[in-house]
Amino acid sequence: MDAVTPATADAARPTVDPADEVVALCSELIRIDTSNYGDGSGPGERKAAERVAELLAEVGLDPQIVESDPGRASVVARVEGTDPGRTDALLVHGHLDVVPAQADDWQVHPFSGEVQDGCVWGRGAVDMKDMDAMVLAVVRDRLRRNDRPARPLVLAFLADEEASGVRGAHFLADHHPELFEGCTEAISEVGGFSMTLGDKRFYAVETAEKGLAWMRLRVQGRAGHGSMIATDNAVTELCKAVARLGEHQWPIRMTKTVRTFLEILSEETGLPFDPEHPEQVLPHLGELARIVGATLRNTTNPTVLQAGYKANVIPQEAVAQVDGRFLPGYEDEFFATVDELLGPGVTRESVAHDIAVESEPSGPLWERMEAALLAEDPGARVLPYCLSGGTDAKSFAPLGIACYGFAPLRLPADLDFSGMFHGIDERVPVDGLQFGVRVLDRFLGSL
Known part of the structure; x- marks a missing residue:
């Protein structure tokens, strides 16, 4: 029997192309239903977490599955770097849960992971099982080749992001x-994706995100017969307060990230940018206007109304919920304005609250993200942007971690990417996934 040497063992090891594996992994993860209904129901993430842990263990890692509640599982694994002097680890995190989907609304089943028309379809295709798959494909390939980054990595695949990460x-x-x-x-997610304006392609890396304030409003009134004159009607008073919030024109507030974003866009495209009136650029941005417009001001959007149980009964209580978002540096102003608009008689409770975050678009990590993108797409421009929603960065920033959205994708100019998030027919281009694998591999190799 021939002796087995390290060289022959490596030769016998199957070669897996990460560009192919990322598509298979993305489809596989989508097929594992991890719908998060926000109320503790749903299948949870345990099955997906076990599969991710298995994939990491296959390449020599020692992943740890941690449950916060039965079935609500996250996976964490550490990749030791090759430089013993580097103790400053990079956290690479993604979430395993997805928002629910109604199959009848979709062209393909949302949990099929089907590859069709050059895209992987399904719930989580962009939010964010695509990034989970890219990270797994790149890390598995590097560990199979024994090509670890110099810097340590902490890989985290997380539960419950779609319900604020509690x-x-x-x-x-x-x-x-x-x-x-x-x-x-x-x-992590929602950054490093391409945007096309005219003949120019940009890659937006998230360096900031708005804070979260989901609020429950209550008004107490006098119950009575619907045929009587009611001067203390809880529904009427609540609707007035909700209307004041929903119709309020929040003032423009320019954060450092948004100013830099608009300055670079103006420099590269010639679009007008007036720092005193930045909203004037929005009509020129097409689909981007939805993303950029929401980062120019705080917002309050009423989303839920609850009152009464019969048409001829005046209810004693009326309840509403409002989705509030505030810019970095403007949380105090936000809540002071909300309370002034609500007025007396309306109580405000917190349904969910989380911080705004902002990191610097500079330094060695930023330079490596930028270099990895431009190596794969020369002539493009990388710029920072602010996310109007939120991510798990809100959990990690208080630990002293500078957080960035960097899930690289090169996208068709006509794809409504922002509409894919939580939308019907969510899908990610196959060549976009493969582009992301190449960029992430370059990025990790440069650490």
Whole structure:
């Protein structure tokens, strides 16, 4: 029998192209239903977490599955760097849960992971099982080749991001901060994607995101017969307060990130940019206007109304919910204005509250993200942007971690990318996934 040497063992090891594996992994993860209904129901993330842990263990890692509640599972694994002097780990995190989907509304089943028309279709295709698959494909390939980055990595695949991370990132940061020991910077979702204006392609890397304030409003009134004159009607008073919030014209507030974003756009495209009236650029941005417009001001959008049980009964209580978002640096102003608009007689409760975050679009990590993107797409321009929604970065920033959105995708100019998030027929281009694998591989190799 021939002796088995390290060289022959490596030769016998199957070669897997990460560009092919990322498509298969994305489809596989989509087929695992991890719908998060926000009320503790749903299948949870345990099945997906076990599969991710298995994929990491196959290439020699020692992943840890942590449950906050039964079935609400996250996976964390550490990749030791090759430079023993580097203790500043990079956190690479993604979430395993997805928002629900109604199959009858879709062209393909939302949990099929079908590859059709050059795209992988299904719930989570862009939010964010695509990034999960890219990270897995790149890390598995590098570990199979024994090509670790110089800098340590902490990989985290998390539960519950779609319900503010209480059972996922927040739980781990609060109860298991040791898992992130040494982490100084992080990358995750909703950044590094391409945007096309005219003949120019840009890559937007998220350096900031708005804070979250989901609020429940209550008004108490006098119950009575619907045929009587009612001077203390809870529904009427609540509707007045909700209307004041919903119709309020929040003032323009220019954060550092948004100013830099608009200055670069203006420089590269010639679009007008007046720092005193930045909203004037919005009509020139097409689909981007939805993303940019929401980062120029705080917002309050009423979303839920509840009152009464019969047409001829005046209810004693009326309740509403409002989705509020505030810019970095403007949380105090936001709540002061909300309370002034609500007025007396309306109580405000917090349904969910989380911080705004902002990191610097500069330094060695930023330069490596930029270089990795431009190596694959020369002639493009990289710019920072602010996310109007939120991510698990809100959990990790308080640990002293500078957080960035860097899930690279090169997208067709006519794809409504922002509409894919939580939308019907969510899908990600196959060549976009493969582009992301190449960029992430370059990026990790440069650390």
